[in-house]
Amino acid sequence: MYKIDSRFLLIFLFLLIFCIREHLIAQNNFWNNKKCAVVLTYDDALNTHLDNVIPLLDSLGFKATFYISGFFPGFKDRLNDWKKAAKNGHELGNHTLFHPCIGNLQGREWVKSDYDLSKYSLQRITDEILMNNVLLEAVDGQKVRTFAYPCGDMIAGDSSYVNIVKQNFPAARGVKSTNEKIDKVDLYNIGCYVVNGQNSIDLIELVKDAIRNSTLLVFLFHGVGGEHSINVSLQSHRELLKFLKENEKDIWVATLKDITKFIKEYQTSKR
Ligand SMILES: [Zn+2]
16 A cells, blocks of 8 residues: 655645645734735815824824815915825825815705806816825926825816816725725725825724724825814824834835835736
């Protein structure tokens, strides 16, 4: 009868276990060799971003994306501070020049008639977006940045402006509440989680979910410690970032520009 040398059997088993382990690790580490990706995005160029958020991010070595409407006071009054933030590696994302939103929806009484997106032409929204790019490039010197639809609205007048966004940006954040796996991310309507008053336990639970499910998690902040009706406390924000830092080996924290570049390369290679 044919006899198997036990030494060969051991080596074979060892190699098999090694290959299975490597395969499992590769399967669960889609995100730049980490288990999930987290993007911290901050909208509307607020003073609290410059005063409360950026110093904390810089102390932890995290880079984030700030969606800027060039006409907002927190931007035009503090150009040098935004320049410094960009120099430190933060992304200044495009959020249009005047932040137009559809005014004839419930709860949108605050939208001024002059900046009501339902009255815009495609040319007008295109001009606003491109002019904001010129302004941001003058501040950060960058030619590539991501976009965030103000209020998540994608219709100007009666036409979608998504194609304009596709022609001018590598990716865009919407406001639908989804966390996708890397192959399912829609690069021109990236989902996010709007933060408004949650405590850090809830925010950290979302990150744990992203780790478990290998997904992209995008946080959307407005006020951090005040300045906006949509707000998070300084403490909740700080505790969330502390958790991200403590679990850095599993979590890739980067700008939306960097993470979407990675997603695009992944999705293209799988096609
Ligand atoms: Zn906004």
